Amino acid sequence: MKNWRLKEIVVMSALSVVFAVVYLAFLPVGKVLVGFFGPIGYDFIFGIWFIVSIIAAYIIRKPGAAFLSETIAATIEVLLGNAIGPMLIITGMIQGLGAESAFAMTRYKYYNVQTLMLAGVMAAVFSFVWGYFTSGYAALSSTYVLAMLVTRMISGAIISGLLGKALSDALAKTGVLSSFALVKEQRRKNAA
Structure with a gap:
């Protein structure tokens, strides 16, 4: 967190707390979808569980923002009572690493819509690989x-x-x- 300003840390942390609550609120939605569609039901809305990593990285634009925000959100979610318990913190770290990998691929220079979508895809891939080994996906058909x-x-x-x-x-x-990188870039584009 070298070169981070206090307000960046505060905003990232606040976003993480807000989205920890959002994540908990979406668990019943996922359960309903699983009831209708089976295990794939959660996957329809799984992107909600990585959103803070993309938002924090897009706003702050510093290495580690995606990883840290997702890790904090997962930790708060556990403290608020998610039934999965501490294992969820590892899940959050893996999701954050997935999103972080997309920004690292651009060397933290591009925060356009394609990079943000790639970050969501990478978080999905990382989380899916983790879920494959921890959630028994191997018992399902490969299709x-x-x-x-x-x-x-x-x-x-x-x-x-x-x-x-x-x-x-x-x-x-x-x-x-x-005073954040997102708004400064928007100002530069509008002035050009």
Whole structure:
């Protein structure tokens, strides 16, 4: 967290707390979808569980923002009572690493919509590999497992990438992020 300003740490932490609550709120939605569609039900909305990593990275634009925000959110979620317990912190770290990997591929220089969608896809892939070994996906048919992976990747791209960008841009328009990298870049583009 070298070269991080205090307000960046505070905003990242606040976002993580807010999305920990959002994550908990979506668990019953996922259970309903599983009831209708089977295990793939969660994958339709799985992108919601990586969204803070994309939002924090898009706003702050520093190495580690995606990983740290997702790890903090998972820790808060455990403290709020997620039934999975401490194992969820490892899951959050893996999801954060997935999103972080997309920004690292661009050397933290590009935060366009394609990179944000890629971050959602990478979080989906990392989380899916982890889930494959911890959630018993091996017992399912390979066609079904592939459908789960593709669905999760689409969810990551759309919910985390596109919705994350839209929420961040809307927050930037309120003026509360005026000293953050996101707004500074928007100003530069508007001035050009």
